[in-house]
Amino acid sequence: MSMKGRTCVITGSARGIGRGIAEHLGNEGANVVINYRSSEDAAYDAVETIEDLGGNAVAARADVTNREDVEHMREVCHEAFGPADVLVNNAGLTADTQFIEMTREEWDRVIDVNLGGMFNCTQEFYDDIWNAEEGRLINISSVVGKQGNFGQANYATAKSGMFGFTRTIALELAQGGSTANCVAPGYTKTDMIESVPDKVLERIIAGVPLERLAEVEDIAAVVQFLASEQSSYITGEVIDVNGGMDL
Numbered sequence: 001m002s003m004k005g006r007t008c009v010i011t012g013s014a015r016g017i018g019r020g021i022a023e024h025l026g027n028e029g030a031n032v033v034i035n036y037r038s039s040e041d042a043a044y045d046a047v048e049t050i051e052d053l054g055g056n057a058v059a060a061r062a063d064v065t066n067r068e069d070v071e072h073m074r075e076v077c078h079e080a081f082g083p084a085d086v087l088v089n090n091a092g093l094t095a096d097t098q099f100i101e102m103t104r105e106e107w108d109r110v111i112d113v114n115l116g117g118m119f120n121c122t123q124e125f126y127d128d129i130w131n132a133e134e135g136r137l138i139n140i141s142s143v144v145g146k147q148g149n150f151g152q153a154n155y156a157t158a159k160s161g162m163f164g165f166t167r168t169i170a171l172e173l174a175q176g177g178s179t180a181n182c183v184a185p186g187y188t189k190t191d192m193i194e195s196v197p198d199k200v201l202e203r204i205i206a207g208v209p210l211e212r213l214a215e216v217e218d219i220a221a222v223v224q225f226l227a228s229e230q231s232s233y234i235t236g237e238v239i240d241v242n243g244g245m246d247l
Contacts, residue, residue: 001228004029006134007081008227009073011064011121012091014039016190017140019046020216021088021223022057026050028224031081032057035064035073035091056081064091064117070124083128086227089118090140092158099153107154114158118165135178136227139166140219143186143242159184163238170236179235181226186242188214209244 003025013022014036023046026032032050034057036043043059050057060076062069077084093113095106118139129135144152145159162182170180187193187204193213196204205211222241225231240246 001224001230002029003224003227005031006085006227007031007033007077007083008086008088009033009035009077009084009121009125010088010090011035011062011117012037013088014043014046014059016192017185017188017216017219018088018090021090021140021220022046023049023053024217024220024224025086025227026055026057027053029055030086030227031055033073033077033080033084034059035062037061037063037091064121065112067120067124070120073121074124074128083132084125085128085132085134086136086138087121087125087129088138088140088223088227089121089162091117091121092140092142092155094152094155096151096155098151102153110154111158114155115161115165118162122165122169129178130173130176132178134229134232135173135176136231137166137169137173137178137180138223138226139180139182140223141182141184141238143184143240143245145184146238146240146246166238167236174235179226179231181231181234181236182238183219183222183226184238184240184242185219186214186240186245188216188219190216207245208242209247212243214241214243 060073062073166182
């Protein structure tokens, strides 16, 4: 499943799952656009890592909630590599609190980043994906979008909203021969999980039939498959990568 010559834009890819996806695709030969909002040093470190592995990458600062920023990111992509073949909507945000105490600002911010950002980026890169020989839209959701989670009404709503968006855009992109799919990871071993208390982490792992957290590579490998030519007859699907949490 070589990605050689394919241009991939991954939002929120300076850290965590997004960075793992970017480095994985870059290592497989893709031209990679590393998107960041504030983690500039991490973004350029990711670019350097990909280049050290023999790949091609550029960094593009863009707040995905700002349409002008997203337009600039597309310009950076086109100047460096030409039109995008693959867009991975990964940028996300949490603001956790029980619903009864949740402010409208906390609600709006999470919805705006997770869903509004996906809207902005997909619409800005839509023509690229439509016109690509093997265009791919891949949205990164979460097991929380399927199961819900205490204190995450805003995040669960946003992540479940990705399912309907993906299926609808899949129908529309199909007319041009391109695909749209969604990946829903379970709890994944990133720097964000390091702040979770050990007792809470133990309870999470106890609820996973495979008895471990996901590695970033578990997610990245699925994204690579969906981004490749081999997935050309798969569209509108939600692919769970959660160790069997929803069994």
